Structures are given as structure tokens and as C-alpha cells.
Amino acid sequence: MGKGRLEAFSDGVLAIIITIMVLEMKVPHGDSLSALRPLLPVFLSYVLSFVYLGIYWNNHHHMLHVTQHVSGKVLWANLHLLFWLALVPFVTAWMGENHFSAAPTALYGVVLLMAAIAYWILQRTIIATEGPHSLLATAVGRDIKGKISPLLYAVAIPSAFFEQWIAGGLYVLVALLWLIPDRRIERKLGERKP
Amino acid sequence: MGKGRLEAFSDGVLAIIITIMVLEMKVPHGDSLSALRPLLPVFLSYVLSFVYLGIYWNNHHHMLHVTQHVSGKVLWANLHLLFWLALVPFVTAWMGENHFSAAPTALYGVVLLMAAIAYWILQRTIIATEGPHSLLATAVGRDIKGKISPLLYAVAIPSAFFEQWIAGGLYVLVALLWLIPDRRIERKLGERKP
Amino acid sequence: MGKGRLEAFSDGVLAIIITIMVLEMKVPHGDSLSALRPLLPVFLSYVLSFVYLGIYWNNHHHMLHVTQHVSGKVLWANLHLLFWLALVPFVTAWMGENHFSAAPTALYGVVLLMAAIAYWILQRTIIATEGPHSLLATAVGRDIKGKISPLLYAVAIPSAFFEQWIAGGLYVLVALLWLIPDRRIERKLGERKP
Amino acid sequence: MGKGRLEAFSDGVLAIIITIMVLEMKVPHGDSLSALRPLLPVFLSYVLSFVYLGIYWNNHHHMLHVTQHVSGKVLWANLHLLFWLALVPFVTAWMGENHFSAAPTALYGVVLLMAAIAYWILQRTIIATEGPHSLLATAVGRDIKGKISPLLYAVAIPSAFFEQWIAGGLYVLVALLWLIPDRRIERKLGERKP
Numbered sequence: 082m083g084k085g086r087l088e089a090f091s092d093g094v095l096a097i098i099i100t101i102m103v104l105e106m107k108v109p110h111g112d113s114l115s116a117l118r119p120l121l122p123v124f125l126s127y128v129l130s131f132v133y134l135g136i137y138w139n140n141h142h143h144m145l146h147v148t149q150h151v152s153g154k155v156l157w158a159n160l161h162l163l164f165w166l167a168l169v170p171f172v173t174a175w176m177g178e179n180h181f182s183a184a185p186t187a188l189y190g191v192v193l194l195m196a197a198i199a200y201w202i203l204q205r206t207i208i209a210t211e212g213p214h215s216l217l218a219t220a221v222g223r224d225i226k227g228k229i230s231p232l233l234y235a236v237a238i239p240s241a242f243f244e245q246w247i248a249g250g251l252y253v254l255v256a257l258l259w260l261i262p263d264r265r266i267e268r269k270l271g272e273r274k275p
Numbered sequence: 276m277g278k279g280r281l282e283a284f285s286d287g288v289l290a291i292i293i294t295i296m297v298l299e300m301k302v303p304h305g306d307s308l309s310a311l312r313p314l315l316p317v318f319l320s321y322v323l324s325f326v327y328l329g330i331y332w333n334n335h336h337h338m339l340h341v342t343q344h345v346s347g348k349v350l351w352a353n354l355h356l357l358f359w360l361a362l363v364p365f366v367t368a369w370m371g372e373n374h375f376s377a378a379p380t381a382l383y384g385v386v387l388l389m390a391a392i393a394y395w396i397l398q399r400t401i402i403a404t405e406g407p408h409s410l411l412a413t414a415v416g417r418d419i420k421g422k423i424s425p426l427l428y429a430v431a432i433p434s435a436f437f438e439q440w441i442a443g444g445l446y447v448l449v450a451l452l453w454l455i456p457d458r459r460i461e462r463k464l465g466e467r468k469p
Numbered sequence: 470m471g472k473g474r475l476e477a478f479s480d481g482v483l484a485i486i487i488t489i490m491v492l493e494m495k496v497p498h499g500d501s502l503s504a505l506r507p508l509l510p511v512f513l514s515y516v517l518s519f520v521y522l523g524i525y526w527n528n529h530h531h532m533l534h535v536t537q538h539v540s541g542k543v544l545w546a547n548l549h550l551l552f553w554l555a556l557v558p559f560v561t562a563w564m565g566e567n568h569f570s571a572a573p574t575a576l577y578g579v580v581l582l583m584a585a586i587a588y589w590i591l592q593r594t595i596i597a598t599e600g601p602h603s604l605l606a607t608a609v610g611r612d613i614k615g616k617i618s619p620l621l622y623a624v625a626i627p628s629a630f631f632e633q634w635i636a637g638g639l640y641v642l643v644a645l646l647w648l649i650p651d652r653r654i655e656r657k658l659g660e661r662k663p
Numbered sequence: 664m665g666k667g668r669l670e671a672f673s674d675g676v677l678a679i680i681i682t683i684m685v686l687e688m689k690v691p692h693g694d695s696l697s698a699l700r701p702l703l704p705v706f707l708s709y710v711l712s713f714v715y716l717g718i719y720w721n722n723h724h725h726m727l728h729v730t731q732h733v734s735g736k737v738l739w740a741n742l743h744l745l746f747w748l749a750l751v752p753f754v755t756a757w758m759g760e761n762h763f764s765a766a767p768t769a770l771y772g773v774v775l776l777m778a779a780i781a782y783w784i785l786q787r788t789i790i791a792t793e794g795p796h797s798l799l800a801t802a803v804g805r806d807i808k809g810k811i812s813p814l815l816y817a818v819a820i821p822s823a824f825f826e827q828w829i830a831g832g833l834y835v836l837v838a839l840l841w842l843i844p845d846r847r848i849e850r851k852l853g854e855r856k857p
Contacts, residue, residue, distance in 0.1 A: 086282055086286060088671075089282075089283060090286045090290055092668060092671050092672045092675055093286055093287055093290030093291070093481075095672070096675030096676045096679060097675070098294055098297075099676065099745075100679040100680060100749055101294060101297070101298060103683070103749045103750065103753055104298070104683060104686070106753050108687075108753065108756045108757045109757065112757075112761035112765070112766055112767055113766050114766045114770075116766075117766075117770075128746075131742075131746055131749075135742040138672065138742075139735070139739070139742075142668055153333070156333055157329070157454075160332075160333075163293075164325055167293070167297045168297065170297060170298075171302065174302045175302045175306075178302060182306040184307050184310075185306055188308075188311075280476055280480060280530055283476075283477060283480050284480045284483070284484055284526065287480055287481055287484030287485070287675075288484045288488055291484060291485055292488060292491075295491070295492060299496070347527070350527055350530070351527070351648075354519075354526075354527075357487075361488055362491065364491060364492075365491060365494050369496045369497065373500035377500070378500055378504075382505075474670055474674060477670075477671060477674050478674045478677070478678055481675055482678045485678060485679055485682040486682060489682060489686060492686070493690075541721070544721055545717070545721070548721075551681075555682055555685045556685065558685060559685060559688050562690045563691065566690060567694035570694040572696045572698075572699075573694055576696075576699075
């Protein structure tokens with residue numbers, strides 16, 4: 082079963098999610114530069130989510146690049162990931178419009194955590210299909226970043242109710258952690274090149 | 276005539292439909308967790324529709340995978356299916372916002388029923404082009420799930436006016452029925468593999 | 470220069486346009502079936518526009534299928550067509566919300582007329598690149614439907630100010646005229662098959 | 664690493680951006696032609712942005728056509744460009760709704776400037792991967808248009824606060840400058856043809 086349509090569908094959904102977030106930025110009523118100021122937290126949360134969705138697209142791209150077989154289970158694990166990513170614009174807008182207040186900031190972390198878990202399930206599902214000696218399995222290896230991220234989200238979520246900026250800082254930290262493209266797979270591909 | 280553009284266009288429309296539903300979830304005004312409570316029925320109806328659209332994408336994917344020829348009639352039968360699926364976000368929002376009350380819940384079933392009929396017409400149109408001994412025709416076989424689903428919708432629609440949870444339960448039941456990926460086609464493909 | 474990306478981009482834009490129209494259908498406030506009644510003209514105008522956009526996608530699909538070379542001019546002629554088609558949801562909503570009153574119904578025709586002219590320009594641009602003996606040139610032939618449609622729109626636009634149903638009827642008539650898939654190209658392809 | 668998904672994702676985002684702008688055109692309340700008059704500046708700014716996004720899609724298309732390798736850095740440089748282009752509908756609506764007043768018109772220029780810089784970074788990143796003797800490097804050459812455009816934006820932005828029509832005129836001028844498809848790459852490709 083070809084992976085082409087899985088990639089095309091995921092690209093479509095991710096492209097829409099990323100662009101839908103812009104729609105959440107309501108055009109201000111005044112026409113002065115100061116009318117833009119209330120939009121600043123919305124804009125910052127939009128930038129953060131844009132980077133997160135960019136990371137997901139990037140890693141998804143790398144992961145499927147080394148995938149050979151796509152089973153029915155993989156299709157559903159992928160839809161499950163897209164479901165949580167599709168909630169990102171909602172929590173981004175809620176967090177931005179409420180200036181990173183407690184509950185919205187915590188919920189933002191919950192959606193990120195669920196997306197991270199969904200990505201891990203997708204990865205496991207593909208490796209289960211491809212086998213433990215597949216390109217993806219060896220490339221992922223011990224998957225340290227993939228294990229640290231959920232832990233950091235789990236710390237960030239309750240901390241949002243005490244000191245919201247710890248949560249915000251942790252979200253930025255995880256994003257920076259992943260912003261570096263997944264060299265593991267690129268390296269593995271390099272090694273295998275004849 | 277290539278099926279590539281038909282798949283790409285369908286993927287695009289389905290990706291947009293699935294993501295548009297998120298837009299229907301209006302960001303709440305308060306910033307407390309309790310502000311999310313009124314959104315719960317909207318969220319639940321969104322999850323149900325997400326699963327339904329995932330099922331349609333999945334089965335559409337399988338069906339076109341074993342399709343060889345795409346005629347003008349198939350293009351229109353496919354557009355007809357997409358028309359009914361494009362109405363899913365509308366009825367999902369109406370049903371969710373009105374807490375699964377009678378008329379919206381019934382209309383939700385009507386759209387699901389029309390989509391099921393449209394899918395059946397598309398399947399018939401492709402089989403008519405491919406011939407009765409084609410891979411698709413043999414894979415579909417007696418198509419028991421495809422025949423039971425419209426019956427269950429037909430029961431659910433009037434029951435929404437008496438006991439709305441019977442209708443809701445039947446919609447969930449049909450979704451579960453289909454959540455299992457269409458092994459028939461996968462099996463057929465396996466058999467035909469050299 | 471490959472035509473793959475031109476097709477992919479056009480499919481994307483058309484898929485979005487078709488689905489955006491659904492967003493124009495605002496979820497009604499009441500939860501009774503009678504709350505749906507005011508939506509009927511919006512729904513009818515949506516069905517008409519869906520059929521029109523389906524026709525454009527279909528014919529675009531056929532036209533590019535027999536196109537071999539895509540020049541810079543073709544890219545812009547295609548964008549010009551997409552520009553007018555992107556205005557269809559706007560005029561559809563305006564016409565539907567005002568129950569097919571004079572000015573909106575006339576403007577709907579203007580957008581259809583401009584789209585028809587843009588399609589004709591795109592066709593001419595491709596034929597100019599491909600040559601007068603190309604598959605497309607011979608398939609298009611005298612292009613009777615392509616010449617009648619703008620004439621009918623030109624009659625419909627002013628008539629909307631006198632008797633709106635003449636205009637509406639003419640829009641439906643042109644749609645029915647085109648609903649029949651473009652057999653000319655399919656036939657030509659059939660002839661050329663070895 | 665294949666460039667197919669990069670092109671598909673970019674096409675998706677650009678298609679959505681171009682079409683989202685239409686959504687900003689709110690359907691007027693009246694049903695007379697005069698009800699459309701307040702929409703005229705919005706429509707004009709929409710046409711300008713449509714042309715700009717068309718130019719970006721066109722040039723992006725040409726640039727990736729002569730690109731062979733896509734690295735992780737290129738993926739991020741591309742996302743960076745898409746980020747600024749995704750802000751175009753927002754500034755287009757703000758500028759149009761405020762009849763090209765000072766601050767919105769200046770901000771429109773800022774987003775165009777950032778997009779131009781992002782495009783230049785993407786071009787540099789690809790050339791750094793492909794090498795100084797690559798098809799793209801020789802095709803781009805001295806890149807006079809790419810150097811003049813940011814200068815003109817830099818003049819337009821402050822001038823919006825003194826005489827808004829100078830800024831507007833400069834935006835139109837740059838668009839006209841680029842509307843001519845990038846013949847450099849087409850010419851280079853022609854030369855290299857056997």
C-alpha cells in the first residue's frame with residue numbers, strides 16, 4: 082500500500098492547520114500601530130505554534146521518508162496524530178487571547194502532550210510493521226528527545242497554575258530542542274548510501 | 276485517464292473538511308477550565324465526525340487503490356460524495372451546539388445516510404467501469420457493512436425525535452463497525468501478490 | 470516545465486473554494502427543523518455553485534490531461550482563472566442570503582462570465598503553446614459550449630434586474646449544458662489510442 | 664531527500680493563503696450595488712495581494728524546478744518564508760478595511776519586506792547546498808530584481824506615514840516588476856537542453 086496519499090493527506094491537514102491559525106488573528110478595529118498591541122500575545126502564541134507545527138511536519142517528513150510499508154493501523158495512528166494537531170489553533174487562540182493565563186496555558190500543554198504521545202504511537206506502529214532492524218528503528222535509536230519532551234510537558238502543565246511563565250518557558254525549550262532537524266535519520270541515510 | 280488528480284482533489288477536500296470542523300469550536304470567553312464545559316458536546320460531536328471522515332478517507336483510499344480506470348462518471352460520483360461529506364461540519368456544529376437535541380441529531384443522520392448512499396453509488400460506478408471480475412468487485416463482495424450502515428441510519432433518524440440517545444448510540448455503533456480497516460481489500464491484495 | 474505542480478496548486482485552490490462555501494452556511498440559532506428554512510436559498514445557491522466548481526474542476530482536469538507544455542504565461546492564465554473562481558463563494562453567499570434579489574444575482578452572473586472568459590484565455594494560451602495541431606486544439610474544435618455560455622451569462626446579467634428567475638434559470642441551464650462531461654477530449658483520446 | 668513533499672506542502676499553504684483572503688471579504692448587508700462600494704478598497708488590496716502571492720508561487724515553482732537537493736535547513740528556510748506569506752491576508756484586510764491609511768499600509772510593506780528577505784534566505788540556503796556552479800546559482804546571477812525590491816519596500820514603509828499613495832504606488836510597481844515571469848531560469852533551462 083503506497084505511502085503517497087498518506088503523505089499528501091497529512092501535508093494537506095498540516096498546511097490547513099498552520100494557516101487556520103492566522104484566521105484567529107482578528108483584524109484590529111483601529112488603524113494606528115497601537116491598535117496592534119493587544120494582538121502581541123496572540124502573535125507570540127501563533128509564532129510558537131507555527132514552530133511546533135513546523136517541527137511536526139519536518140519530523141513527519143523524515144519519518145515517512147524511511148518508511149516502506151503503510152498498513153491500515155498506520156493510517157489510523159496518523160489520523161490520531163492529526164486530530165491532536167488540529168486542536169493546536171484552538172488552544173493557541175485561547176492561550177493568546179487570555180495573555181497566557183493559567184488554564185489556557187495548561188491546556189496548551191495538554192494538547193502538546195497528547196500530540197507527542199500520538200507521534201510516539203505512530204512511530205511505534207510503523208516500526209512494528211517495518212521490523213526492529215528497519216531503517217526507522219535504527220535511526221530512532223534510544224529516542225532521547227522523544228522521551229524528554231513528554232516529561233517536560235508533564236512538568237509544564239501543573240506549573241501553569243502556579244507560575245505561568247515556567248510553563249511558557251518549558252514550551253519554548255522543547256521547541257528549541259526539536260528545532261534542530263533530526264540529524265539521526267539524515268546520518269543513517271548517509272551511512273547507507275553506497 | 277489518471278486517478279492521481281482525483282485522489283489529490285479528494286484528499287484536499289477531506290483534509291479541509293476535517294480541519295474546518297475545528298474552526299466551529301469557538302474560543303470560549305472566560306479563561307477558566309469551567310469555561311470549557313459548554314464546549315464538551317461540541318467536542319464530542321467533533322470527535323465522532325472526525326472518526327467518520329477518517330473512515331471515509333480510509334475506505335476511499337483503499338477503494339481507489341484497487342481502481343484502474345477513472346471515467347467522467349466516476350469524477351461526478353466522487354464529487355457527489357464530497358458534497359455530502361462537506362455538509363458534515365455544518366450538521367456537526369448544529370448538533371453539538373444544541374446538545375444533541377432532536378432535529379439536529381436527525382439531520383446529522385440524514386447527511387450520514389446521504390454520504391453512505393453517495394459512497395455506494397461511487398463504488399457501483401467504479402465497478403461498472405472496471406467490470407464484475409475486477410479486483411474491486413471481488414474485494415467488495417457482498418458488502419455487508421455497506422448494506423447494514425444505511426439501515427442503521429434509517430432507524431436512527433426517526434428515533435432522534437423520540438429518544439435522542441438511541442440515534443447517537445447508533446451513530447457511534449456504525450462508526451465502530453467501520454473503524455476496523457477494510458481487511459477485505461487488503462486480503463485480496465495479499466492473495467494476488469505473486 | 471512540469472505540469473504536476475500547476476495541477477496540484479489548482480486542485481488545492483479549487484478544493485478550498487468548494488469547501489469554503491460551506492463555511493458561509495451559518496449554523497442556525499434554533500434547534501427545530503423550521504430553523505433551517507431561512508437557509509434554503511443559501512443551500513440552493515451553494516448546490517448551484519458546487520456544480521459549477523465541479524464542472525470547472527472536471528474540464529480543467531480534462532484540459533490539462535491533454536496538455537504537454539506549461540509556460541510562464543499558462544501559469545498566469547491559470548491564476549487569473551482561479552482568481553475569478555475564488556470570488557464564487559462571496560457572490561454565492563451574497564445571492565443566497567438576499568434570496569436571489571436583483572444586484573446579487575446579476576453579480577453572480579458577472580463572476581461566472583469573467584470565469585468563463587478566464588477559462589477561454591487559459592485554453593487559448595495553452596493552444597498557442599502546443600500548436601494548432603495539438604491534441605487539445607483538435608479536441609476543443611469549434612468549442613460551441615464555450616461560446617454559448619458567455620452569451621447566456623450576458624443575457625442573464627441584465628435580466629436579473631427585471632425578472633430574477635430568468636437569470637437564475639439561465640445559470641441552471643448553463644450548468645446542465647456542461648454537466649455532461651467533455652466527451653470531445655475523451656473521444657479524441659480514444660481515437661488516438663493505438 | 665525528495666523535494667516532492669516540500670513542493671506539495673508549499674503549494675497547499677499558498678493555495679490556502681490565497682483563498683483565505685476571500686474569506687476576509689465580508690458579504691455586505693444590503694442587496695444593492697451601492698452596498699458593494701465600501702468593499703472596493705478591500706477588493707483592490709485583495710487583487711494586489713493575489714498578484715503578489717501569485718508571483719511568489721510562480722518564482723517558488725521556478726526555483727524548486729532547478730533545485731536538486733533539499734536539506735533540513737532548506738525545509739526551515741521554506742517554512743520561514745511561508746510564515747511571512749501567511750501574514751499577508753491579515754495585513755491585506757487591515758489595509759483594505761482602513762482605506763490604505765498610514766499604519767496598515769506601512770505594516771503591509773513590512774510583511775512584504777520580510778517575505779522578500781525570507782525568499783532571499785531560502786534562495787541562498789538552496790544555493791549553499793547546490794554549489795556555486797549549480798543551475799540555480801547561474802540562473803539567479805546578479806539577481807537585480809531581488810535586490811531592488813527590498814529597497815523599494817524600505818522606501819515605501821516610512822513614506823506611508825507621509826503620503827500613503829507613494830507607498831501604495833511602490834507596492835504596485837514592485838508587483839509589475841515581478842509580474843514578468845522569471846525568464847532567467849527558463850532561458851538557462853533552454854540553453855542546457857541538449
